[in-house]
Structure formats: C-alpha cells, structure tokens
Amino acid sequence: MSQSYNRGLIEDFGRWKEFSAGMWAWIFHKFTGWMLIGYLFTHIAVLSTAIGAAQGETVEVFAEDLPNVEGTGLTEVDIYTATLGGLEGLFIVRLLEVGLLAVAVFHILNGLRLLMVDLGIGLEAQDKSFYASLILTGIITVASVPTFMMGVGF
Amino acid sequence: MSTQQQEPETQEAPEDPEMKGAESPQQRRLKEKEQGLADEESVDESDLEGETVHIKVFRYDPEVEDKQEPRFDDFHVPFEKGMTVLDAVMYARDEYDSSLTFRHSCRQAVCGSDAFFVNGTQRLGCKTQISDLEQPVRIEPLPHQEVVKDLVVDMDHFYDQMHAVEPYFQQEDLPEGDLEEQRQSRENREKVKMSTRCIWCAACMSSCNIAAGDNEYLGPAAINKAYRFAMDEREDEEIKEHRLRILEQEHGVWRCQTQFSCTEVCPKDIPLTEHIQELKREAVKKNLKFW
Numbered sequence: 001m002s003q004s005y006n007r008g009l010i011e012d013f014g015r016w017k018e019f020s021a022g023m024w025a026w027i028f029h030k031f032t033g034w035m036l037i038g039y040l041f042t043h044i045a046v047l048s049t050a051i052g053a054a055q056g057e058t059v060e061v062f063a064e065d066l067p068n069v070e071g072t073g074l075t076e077v078d079i080y081t082a083t084l085g086g087l088e089g090l091f092i093v094r095l096l097e098v099g100l101l102a103v104a105v106f107h108i109l110n111g112l113r114l115l116m117v118d119l120g121i122g123l124e125a126q127d128k129s130f131y132a133s134l135i136l137t138g139i140i141t142v143a144s145v146p147t148f149m150m151g152v153g154f
Numbered sequence: 155m156s157t158q159q160q161e162p163e164t165q166e167a168p169e170d171p172e173m174k175g176a177e178s179p180q181q182r183r184l185k186e187k188e189q190g191l192a193d194e195e196s197v198d199e200s201d202l203e204g205e206t207v208h209i210k211v212f213r214y215d216p217e218v219e220d221k222q223e224p225r226f227d228d229f230h231v232p233f234e235k236g237m238t239v240l241d242a243v244m245y246a247r248d249e250y251d252s253s254l255t256f257r258h259s260c261r262q263a264v265c266g267s268d269a270f271f272v273n274g275t276q277r278l279g280c281k282t283q284i285s286d287l288e289q290p291v292r293i294e295p296l297p298h299q300e301v302v303k304d305l306v307v308d309m310d311h312f313y314d315q316m317h318a319v320e321p322y323f324q325q326e327d328l329p330e331g332d333l334e335e336q337r338q339s340r341e342n343r344e345k346v347k348m349s350t351r352c353i354w355c356a357a358c359m360s361s362c363n364i365a366a367g368d369n370e371y372l373g374p375a376a377i378n379k380a381y382r383f384a385m386d387e388r389e390d391e392e393i394k395e396h397r398l399r400i401l402e403q404e405h406g407v408w409r410c411q412t413q414f415s416c417t418e419v420c421p422k423d424i425p426l427t428e429h430i431q432e433l434k435r436e437a438v439k440k441n442l443k444f445w
Contacts, residue, residue, distance in 0.1 A: 003216035004300035004308055005224060018274035022414030022427075023363070117412050120435065123428045126414055 021127035025110055032107040039100055046083070053080035065089060098148050102141040109133035206230040208290035209242050211254065215303050218253075224301070226292070227251070233284070240268050240279035243293060243305070256305035263421055266353030269360070270305055271296055276357035278421035296360035312356045315373050319380035319400055324393050342387045349382040349429055351422040358416035358426055370405035374416035374426040377407055381429040384436070395440065402437035410434070 019027075059082045063075045066085030077085075087093045113129045116122055122129065209229050215221035229246040231237075240258055247254040257267040261280045268279035271294040273287055284291060299307035329336060358374040359365050365373045372380075383389060384397040401407050407430055416426040 004302050005214050005216070006300055007224075007295075007297060015274050020413075020415065020418050022412065022418070026363075026411055026413045114412065117427070118431060118434070120428065120431050123425065123431070126412075126427075 021130045025113070025126075025130040025133075028106060029110050029114070032103045032110075035100075035103045036107060039103075046087070050080040050083040053078045061085070094149050098141060098145060101144050101148070102137055105140050106133060106137040109136055205233050207233045207237070207242055207284050209239075209246065210290050210292045211243060211246065211305070212294040212301075213254075213304055214301050215253070215255075227254075228290070237284045238280050239270065239272055239277070239282045239284055239287070239291065239293060242284055242291070243279065253304075255303045264353060266355035269296055269355040269357040269421070270294065271360070276361045276419040278355060278357065281421050296356060298360050298362075298366040299356070307356075309356060311369070312354075312359050312373070312375070315359070315371075315376040316354065316379060318372060319376045319383075320397070321376075321379040321383065323383065323386070323389065325389050327390070336388050338386070338388055342385075346382050346385050348422075348424050349378050349385070351424055352378055352382075353422060355421060357419045357421060361415040361419045363413055363415060364409050364411055368405060368409055371409040372401070372406055374410070374430065377401065377410070377430050377433060378424055378426050381433055384433065398433070398437055398440050401433055402440070407434045407437060 057079045058076050059079055060074050060076050061069065061082050063069045063071045063073060066077075066082065067089050068081060068085040069075060069077055110130070110133050113126070113133055116129065117126060207230070209231060210226040211229060212224065213221055213227050214224040229242075229250055231242045231245045231249075234241070238261075240261060243254065243256055244258070247256075256270070256279075258279065259265040259267045263278050263281040266278070269276055270279050271277075272279070272282055273292050276296060279293075293305065295301045295305045295307045299309070299312070302308050325336065328334075352375060354375065356375065358378075362371075362374055365371045380397055380401055384394050384401070410427070410430045412427055412431070414427050417424075417428070420426055
C-alpha cells in the first residue's frame, strides 16, 4: 500500500450527538469518578487546615457570620467549627454539595448497573438501567436541595 | 443470563386451527407481512417514490491530485422501493462516477465487505434501507481504520487481531473409527450459535472507542471469535485454557469497558458485550484459587 489517510480520533467527540446510552454511561461514569477523586483530595486538603482543633486551637469570629455558631458578637470557637462554618455560609459551597451528591449518587447507581453487567444479568436492558439511574439521580438530587440549601435561599 | 445456556428456540406448534376457528400461524404471518408491506408502501410512496435520494460520499485517493485532500461528493440517486445504501452507491458508481470505490460482494449481509459509516453509525450497506435514513445520507469509510481509497479501509489490523485468537477448531483426539463424527450437543450449539454468525465486517471494531485508542486490544470481533471456540465443548480442556491465556492478557478481554457500542452496531445482532463479559468471568474463574 502506497499511502493511506488516517481520519484520526477527533470525530469520536465530534459525533457526541450520535452516542448511544452505553457510551454516555461510560463517559458519565469516568467523569463522576474523576470528580469524586478530585473531591477526595480537596476534602483532605480543606480539613487538614483544621487539624489544630485537636490541640484546642481556637479563633475569634463574629457569630453572625457563621451559621453553625450561636450567640452574637465576637466569639471564640475552635478552628474546626470556624472552618466548616465559613464554608457552609457560602452559597457556592452549598451548590457544590448538591453537585457532589448528584455525582456520587450517579456513580453509585451506575456502578450497580456495571456490577450487573459484569455478572451478565440483564444485558438487554442496559440502556434502560442507565436511564433509570439518571432519573433516580435527578430525583434524589432535587429532593436533597431543601436540606442542602437551608439558610442560603431556602 | 448469559451464564446459562440459551433456551433452544421453540417452534410454534399449531394447535389444530380449524377446530378452534382461529387462524393458523402461517395465515397470521402472511397477514402481518401484507400489513407490513402496505405500511411500507404508504411511507415510501408519500415520501420517496419517484424522487431522488441525496447521498454524500467520502472521497479520497492518494493517487489522484484532486482527491488527495479528503472531501464529500454529492450524488442524487433515483429512489427505488427497497433501495439499500449499497444500491445507492452502486448506482452512483455505475451512472455518475466510475471511480467511486467501495468493497461489496454478496449484497445479502453474508460476505461482510460493505460496512460503512452511514449517518454516524457503522452499518452494513446492503442491509440498510435508504428509506430508514435521514437525508442527506452521509456515507463514510469505517472510522479508526486507515482509508485506502474512498470507502475502502485497510483491514489488515482487523484481520491480524482476528487471527491472533486462533479462530479455528483445535482438537487432537479424534474419535475412533472412520465414520465417527465429532458431535456437538444441541445445548452447546445453542450457546455458541450467535457467536458463529460473525461475518468479519469490522463494524464492531470500528465502533469500539477502546479499540480506537489501543491498537493492541483484540477487539470485540476477535474476542467473539475466541468465545465461539472457547465455549465449544468438543475442544479439550487444555485448549480452552490456552485460549483463555490469550484472552486474559492485558490487551484481551479486560480492555472492554462495556460501552455496548459493538453490540449496538453489529449487523448480525451478536451479543458481543455479553460474550466478552462471559469470557471475563471465565478468565477470573480459571485463576481463582481458594487456598
């Protein structure tokens, strides 16, 4: 063969509109998996800033600023409470928590689906089980919004 | 459940239709067929009869200066009832541009030469009705394979992978006696039935996202081929183990990430993912030891 033309891989993502259920499930599973790993490290990093709480390290905060501190005015709280309170007071953090739940729930449900696929159960219904896990994720996420957003808009 | 043997297909036994005054299965089937034909006609006549079909065909030829840069050519092919994608490109070749190149042979989904990328899906040209497709019909060579010319792709790699799993029956001990046969049980035949239908069209391999990124991955077709022999009870246990040793390698069954792309595109409806998953379980079982 003298010459040939390599059409490359780009078309794979260019034709996302034509992806089937199984393909979307795979993409979402990878995506949520990486998100959860990212969350894990962020989680460790953020909480490590509050390690001093075990030694009784405290900071002075305005109680009004933090949703988890009672009272008024300048109060002395331990560093862990201050860190968490500072985070929970932010709207974006609450939003991200909802997102985290959605990601985790989808990853769990699709993981169960993949477990079934690995066991050879219901392979004909793999697309339906993907849609079911999507819908369930949606329902659980929406149901969680009031709980997560309490105090910041709800 | 794929671990269990498939239920043998039972034939519908007519239960004295005259006695009950009900129609026989054949009558029912004929009626359904007529109904189906009538439906099809109405669709065709209203939409396409007497019209032309707009097809866009991928063109590339390294030996012709104008075609060294890949492009799409438009053809307007007069529609005929029952026209397939293959019929359309053949018409275009015969009537408009004799340099249009593609592989085809039997035209009845047996030879597996005319797998194209039609409207974004790997399909067999001779098995795809043009009336089922949205127009313009975009016809491209199979993705993830080198294009040699127009719709012709280089199949060498695919064939290499197919041969890598030793796709032939291997049995040393033959039954004694000249006229003895190597019999296969009905149940076992049912089990491998679907896997024997592979026509080597490479549609699955082309649709597989993993095979696209990992050139060493055996690919769904080759694994299915291996399944056909690994599950055949007539072969000895050692040969099955030998087959599993090939499959359980890094680029064997474990590369499959169950996207079901291959199962979706297979023109012969082979449950490829199911077969791959079953071989994964076999590979685990072979290596699992409880001591």
